[in-house]
Amino acid sequence: xxxxxxxxxxxxxxxxxxxxxxxxxxxxxxxxxxxxxxxxxxxxxxxxxxxxxxxxxxxxxxxxxxxxxxxxxxxxxxxxxxxxxxxxxxxxxxxxxxxxxxxxxxxxxxxxxxxxxxxxxxxxxxxxxxxxxxxxxxxxxxxxxxxxxxxxxxxxxxxxxxxxxxxxxxxxxxxxxxxxxxxxxxxxxxxxxxxxxxxxxxxxxxxxxxxxxxxxxxxxxxxxxxxxxxxxxxxxxxxxxxxxxxxxxxxxxxxxxxxxxxxxxxxxxxxxxxxxxxxxxxxxxxxxxxxxxxxxxxxxx
DNA sequence: AACCAGGCGCATA
DNA sequence: TATGCGCATGGT
Numbered sequence: 001x002x003x004x005x006x007x008x009x010x011x012x013x014x015x016x017x018x019x020x021x022x023x024x025x026x027x028x029x030x031x032x033x034x035x036x037x038x039x040x041x042x043x044x045x046x047x048x049x050x051x052x053x054x055x056x057x058x059x060x061x062x063x064x065x066x067x068x069x070x071x072x073x074x075x076x077x078x079x080x081x082x083x084x085x086x087x088x089x090x091x092x093x094x095x096x097x098x099x100x101x102x103x104x105x106x107x108x109x110x111x112x113x114x115x116x117x118x119x120x121x122x123x124x125x126x127x128x129x130x131x132x133x134x135x136x137x138x139x140x141x142x143x144x145x146x147x148x149x150x151x152x153x154x155x156x157x158x159x160x161x162x163x164x165x166x167x168x169x170x171x172x173x174x175x176x177x178x179x180x181x182x183x184x185x186x187x188x189x190x191x192x193x194x195x196x197x198x199x200x201x202x203x204x205x206x207x208x209x210x211x212x213x214x215x216x217x218x219x220x221x222x223x224x225x226x227x228x229x230x231x232x233x234x235x236x237x238x239x240x241x242x243x244x245x246x247x248x249x250x251x252x253x254x255x256x257x258x259x260x261x262x263x264x265x266x267x268x269x270x271x272x273x274x275x276x277x278x279x280x281x282x283x284x285x286x287x288x289x290x291x292x293x294x295x296x297x298x299x300x301x
Numbered sequence: 302a303a304c305c306a307g308g309c310g311c312a313t314a
Numbered sequence: 315t316a317t318g319c320g321c322a323t324g325g326t
Binding site for chain 3: 157158159160161162165166203204205206207208
């Protein structure tokens with residue numbers, strides 16, 4: 001079975017194998033900035049599309065950079081670190097502080113998983129093969145458990161631009177400034193010390209109560225390492241719990257059913273279709289379905 | 302200007 | 315088990 005330990009900054013479960021050499025350090029940029037922390041290293045990563053990975057709805061803290069209309073460059077924050085991922089000369093490059101790759105990003109981007117093999121397994125019919133092909137560059141990010149829980153509580157009955165806006169305000173108000181104008185995701189402990197009115201500036205509506213409640217449960221050390229346990233939190237139902245399982249616990253078999261996936265299931269599969277057919281990668285299949293359905297390339301209705 | 306968004310909790314049948 | 319409603323807010 002899967003490890004229940006948190007993914008945090010260190011030990012990955014060692015299915016590390018052959019394709020572990022998907023990356024290589026390239027260079028350091030010239031220093032001369034004001035701070036030594038402006039040194040960065042560039043690392044090539046393969047089998048990953050920034051657009052697909054950051055826009056398939058699994059995360060809310062990566063944004064396309066302005067520069068050059070379609071430069072396909074994203075900047076984001078995770079585990080208190082910043083990075084930029086972009087394409088150049090047909091390669092995907094990760095730009096981050098030296099040391100952060102091994103400490104954070106290698107694990108975060110799930111670089112040891114063989115997604116080509118997973119796509120093969122979930123391509124059970126024409127539609128799924130097309131969906132998997134369309135989302136081929138998606139990697140399921142190993143996100144922080146608390147961040148995933150809090151983020152998907154906010155996501156309920158909300159649209160993605162506003163979800164990002166609320167989370168951004170949450171970080172700016174209660175996170176730590178880790179770089180100029182860049183904030184970490186606030187810890188559960190920090191939010192646990194707040195009360196509902198403190199969250200008013202976020203404009204999170206009825207979700208504020210759920211955020212505080214979840215923060216307190218998490219900070220108190222309640223066991224929240226399965227979807228079943230997460231379900232006991234107020235404001236966490238099946239959908240949010242399975243999103244947290246998939247993105248925060250890296251349970252690749254969790255299958256969140258939202259409006260888009262519900263639509264896909266109704267329109268493109270037989271009434272008695274059981275997503276368990278995708279096991280143990282139902283969650284990855286779900287992401288392909290979601291990203292494909294939401295993309296707009298499926299004209300028909 | 303309605304309609305609805307990666308829902309949930311609760312009431313009712 | 316299944317459906318319906320209110321909930322806060324604002325994007326499209």
